[in-house]
Amino acid sequence: xxESILTQLSTTSPLAxxxxxETRGMSLQFGRQVVLKDISVSLNRGExxxxxGESGCGKTMFLKALVGLLSPTSGSVIFDGQDIQxxxxxxxxxxxxxxxxxxxxxxxFDSMTISQNIAFPLRQHGVPKGKQAQNLITxxxxxxxxxxxxxxxxxxxxxxxxxxxxxxxxxxxxxPDLLLYDEPTTGLDPIxxxxxxxxxxxxxxxxxxxxxxxxxxxxxxxxxxxRIIMLYPYSRLEVGEPQILFDGPPSQLERSRxxxxxxxxxxxxxxxxxxxxxxxxxxxxxxxxxxDLNSHHGTGEK
Amino acid sequence: xxxxxxxxxxxxxxxxxxxLHRITSAWGTVVVQGITTLGDISLFAFxxxxxxxxxxxxxETLMQNFYAVxxxxxxxxxxxxxxxxxxxxIQSYHQFKNLGLETRLGAVINMSLVRELxxxxxxxxxxGRVGSAMAAVLGTMRxxxxxxxxxxxxxxxxxxxxxxxxxxxxxxxxxxTVMADFxxxxxxxxxxxxxxxxxxxxxxxxxxxxxxxxxxxxxxxKSVFFGAMIAIISCYRGFHCQPGAxxxxxxxxxxxxxxxxxxxxxxxxxxxxxxAVYFTIWPTGAKLF
Numbered sequence: 001x002x003e004s005i006l007t008q009l010s011t012t013s014p015l016a017x018x019x020x021x022e023t024r025g026m027s028l029q030f031g032r033q034v035v036l037k038d039i040s041v042s043l044n045r046g047e048x049x050x051x052x053g054e055s056g057c058g059k060t061m062f063l064k065a066l067v068g069l070l071s072p073t074s075g076s077v078i079f080d081g082q083d084i085q086x087x088x089x090x091x092x093x094x095x096x097x098x099x100x101x102x103x104x105x106x107x108x109f110d111s112m113t114i115s116q117n118i119a120f121p122l123r124q125h126g127v128p129k130g131k132q133a134q135n136l137i138t139x140x141x142x143x144x145x146x147x148x149x150x151x152x153x154x155x156x157x158x159x160x161x162x163x164x165x166x167x168x169x170x171x172x173x174x175x176p177d178l179l180l181y182d183e184p185t186t187g188l189d190p191i192x193x194x195x196x197x198x199x200x201x202x203x204x205x206x207x208x209x210x211x212x213x214x215x216x217x218x219x220x221x222x223x224x225x226x227r228i229i230m231l232y233p234y235s236r237l238e239v240g241e242p243q244i245l246f247d248g249p250p251s252q253l254e255r256s257r258x259x260x261x262x263x264x265x266x267x268x269x270x271x272x273x274x275x276x277x278x279x280x281x282x283x284x285x286x287x288x289x290x291x292d293l294n295s296h297h298g299t300g301e302k
Numbered sequence: 303x304x305x306x307x308x309x310x311x312x313x314x315x316x317x318x319x320x321x322l323h324r325i326t327s328a329w330g331t332v333v334v335q336g337i338t339t340l341g342d343i344s345l346f347a348f349x350x351x352x353x354x355x356x357x358x359x360x361x362e363t364l365m366q367n368f369y370a371v372x373x374x375x376x377x378x379x380x381x382x383x384x385x386x387x388x389x390x391x392i393q394s395y396h397q398f399k400n401l402g403l404e405t406r407l408g409a410v411i412n413m414s415l416v417r418e419l420x421x422x423x424x425x426x427x428x429x430g431r432v433g434s435a436m437a438a439v440l441g442t443m444r445x446x447x448x449x450x451x452x453x454x455x456x457x458x459x460x461x462x463x464x465x466x467x468x469x470x471x472x473x474x475x476x477x478x479t480v481m482a483d484f485x486x487x488x489x490x491x492x493x494x495x496x497x498x499x500x501x502x503x504x505x506x507x508x509x510x511x512x513x514x515x516x517x518x519x520x521x522x523x524k525s526v527f528f529g530a531m532i533a534i535i536s537c538y539r540g541f542h543c544q545p546g547a548x549x550x551x552x553x554x555x556x557x558x559x560x561x562x563x564x565x566x567x568x569x570x571x572x573x574x575x576x577x578a579v580y581f582t583i584w585p586t587g588a589k590l591f
Contacts, residue, residue: 069450089458096456107451109443121455170455 018081020045020210021066021178026075028061034234035061037243038075041229045177048204048211050225050250052218054264057233058243059214060104063180066212067099068092079178097125100171100209104182106163108155108170114141115151118170125174140169143206144199161192168199172207179203181213185220193220200224218265222250230261346460346541347534350468353461359469367466371432372474376481379427383482386419387411387489395498404494405504409512411490416513420483421521422569425528427482428475429561433536436467437557440540441550449541459541468533475529476522483521516580524572531568532561 019042028036035058043049051059064070066077068084077084079095087095108117118137122128128136138148144165155163164184171179184200185193197220204211215221221228230246237243246253246261253265263270390411398404440463443449452459487509494500536557543553 064450067454069453093456096454099454101451101454103447103451105446107447109448109451120457124456 019043020080022078024076026065026072026077028065028070029073037234039243043210045210046208047227048225049227049229050213050215050221051229051231052216052221053231054216054233057231059231060182063182063212063214067101067180097174098177100176100179102167102171102181102184104186106167108163108166110155113152113154114166117166118173120170121174136173140172144169161188164196172203175207177210179209179211181211183215184213185215185217197223225250228253230264232260343534343538346538349460350464353458354465357461359466363466364469367470368474371470372477375428375431375478378431379424379478379482380485382423382427383485384489386423387415387486388493390414391490391493404500406508407494407500408505408509412487412509412513413517415486416483416517416521420486421479421525421528422565424475424478424482424525425532425565426562428478429532429558429565433532433561434554434558436536437540438550438554440537441543441553444541444543445545445550464537467537471529471533472526475525479522479525520576524569527568527572528565531564535561535564
């Protein structure tokens with residue numbers, strides 16, 4: 001039933017263009033813990049999709065499953081007509097040239113210089129070499145607004161925002177078809193967040209790349225994305241409810257009738273506060289009280 | 303915590319059943335976890351062997367690891383080797399002197415060094431110096447998503463990170479063992495001959511007569527297995543590191559402790575095997591080389 005709704009949603013594009021990425025009934029489970037259940041999404045070429053949802057709803061896992069960093073427990077991920085789980089190592093390696101992944105904390109290799117970090121995908125796939133590669137690295141670095149004197153520095157010598165931009169340059173070096181951003185603005189100051197948003201939009205314009213952005217920064221999602229998908233933690237769903245609470249353009253977000261979508265968009269804890277107070281009333285020794293919670297605020301997530 | 307399946311706490315029987323249930327379930331968990339980990343490590347090692355023969359690691363990554371494992375471990379292995387040789391001399395001198403056999407110290411010290419202490423000491427130092435560092439580095443890479451980044455850019459993390467470390471450990475631990483043996487022999491000689499004043503010629507003759515090529519081979523042969531074990535356990539621990547600073551710390555500790563236990567366990571097995579080989583080739587126990 002979900003699939004039919006989603007197919008309807010994705011028929012905005014002409015029939016001739018097949019989706020670049022599709023998940024069919026994808027589920028992900030660790031031991032007994034269900035993270036994702038029966039997720040079917042279809043992404044068109046050139047789209048920028050923001051996946052929103054509270055921490056722990058499985059949005060990063062979803063992103064990782066899309067590029068084969070995690071294997072779905074059931075269901076499939078189809079990239080450009082190929083089921084990525086059925087590919088052999090060599091084909092998967094070749095396919096990975098077409099993905100660019102920007103990790104939450106950039107995930108730069110600390111043992112390498114910035115230059116070596118950006119060049120890593122080039123070396124791995126053997127194209128291009130020498131002077132040409134060097135020019136490409138400097139060019140990408142300039143695109144993300146970093147001076148070329150950082151090239152010989154180590155990741156530890158750069159600030160968080162700079163590291164993220166290097167991460168973006170590294171993801172862009174092979175001009176991928178699909179860019180995946182894992183919480184690109186988390187942990188950055190508002191100015192740097194806006195720079196990253198701007199970079200994401202410029203990248204899209206320049207490379208006409210399909211982008212998926214996992215975020216809980218609503219400002220960023222609204223600004224950058226042309227489609228928003230909201231995931232909800234599986235454990236909090238009613239039996240039989242779909243895990244995707246919202247799928248549509250940002251302008252439709254306000255019109256969503258779902259209380260949980262509204263709460264997330266407006267940043268209201270709603271019944272969670274009541275739940276917390278109720279569990280406090282039960283007198284569990286490990287229950288936080290409100291004062292604790294306030295003092296932890298802002299340090300909870302990296 | 304598991305909820306009590308027999309909630310009637312009043313009767314002795316139900317309390318007995320409850321505690322039995324808890325004990326069984328706790329042991330069951332331990333056994334299942336143990337078997338799962340063993341299976342995981344075996345698969346990890348299997349994948350590593352496949353990658354080792356499938357594609358040669360890049361020269362620069364190999365050299366980096368060779369330097370860290372071989373060159374940087376050399377001083378500490380040499381130093382501990384010297385000390386252990388001297389300690390052996392101190393410990394055995396009086397007992398042998400009472401029997402008037404102090405010149406036999408050469409045989410005792412050198413035999414124990416070459417067959418047992420040299421390889422085990424080199425392996426222990428390697429597990430402590432290199433193994434826990436490997437687990438910490440790979441663990442940090444796991445926690446900061448650098449291993450995922452490698453995969454996402456088309457590099458196989460086992461090929462890129464584990465194979466060079468494994469090769470460095472396996473290929474260089476024999477050299478470190480020989481170094482520990484040599485320095486132990488020097489240390490033992492120094493203490494016995496120079497400090498305790500045992501006759502130089504007799505000490506050397508005894509050493510030469512009793513310690514043969516097979517003894518040296520035994521030690522070096524065993525060390526290769528120790529090296530392989532250290533690399534596999536440490537890399538596995540790093541790859542399966544839990545998040546956070548505590549996770550990395552635990553991975554590093556587990557890498558050393560488990561490597562050390564496995565070194566000693568392997569030592570027993572390999573000694574039994576090598577003894578069997580020795581007595582098959584030389585049934586009378588005579589030394590041919």
